[in-house]
Amino acid sequence: MELNLNKFSGVDFNPEKYVKEVSQVCVGGLELQQHRAKVQALAEETSAALKKNVYHNYMQFIETAKEISHLESEMYQLSHLLTEQRSLLSTLASSGLTPAAPLESPQQEVKIEDKRENLLATIAEKVEGCASLLDVKDRKLNYEGDLIELDPVENTALHRVHAYLLTDILLIATWISNSDIINLMKA
Incomplete structure (x- = not known):
């Protein structure tokens, strides 16, 4: 009789029934002992x-x-850092170290607004194609200056440009020779 491992691992395996089948098939004690040795x-x-x-x-x-232990250690460190950050933030909030915005009078606000509008109007006069600079109420000039455009391959100077960094846009304009007027570069 052939041994089949699947027979033993089946859900419906009945050892008593198996022993009866083996004893009926095997003839003599020697054959039973050989089967027992196989089992x-x-x-x-x-x-x-x-x-x-x-x-x-x-x-x-x-x-x-080991991985769980390592992750647990990292989580503890993160928890500690977050607790420190929370403590620092609450200390900063309660100490009032953040400077309060200076209170400006309506006259100062009008002066600041006039200065902003004059500056943008001057830029609009100098740069062709920028008449709409005053259309955005909160637009302010952050920085302006001359730059040199370089050839990307040879790193040699191509020409001089003038840049205006505003709160919401960057204007790059080229100079018109012998003039105070600047052309807006089209991308």
Whole structure:
């Protein structure tokens, strides 16, 4: 009688029924002992495979435990840093170290607005195609200056440009020779 491992691992395996079948098929004690030896060898083989799997799973368990420990340490450090940050923020908020905005009179606000409008109007006069600079109410000039456009391959100067950095846009304009008027560069 042939041994089949699937037969033993089946859900409907009945050991008593199996023994009855084997005893009916086997003739004599020698054949029964040979079958018993085959079953014993299969049991030892299964036991060895089970031990191997347990060892492999144990090593994976150890590696996973190490990773968990490492992650736990990092989480503790992050928690500590967040607690420190929260403490610093609450200290800053309660100490009032942030400077309060200076209170400006309506006259000062009007002067500042006039200065902003005059500056943008001057730029609009100097740069062709920029008549709409005053259309945006909160637009302010942050920086302006001359730049040199370079050839990207040879790094040599191509020509001089003038840049205006406003709160919402960057204007780059080229100079018209012998004039105070500047052309807006089209991209």
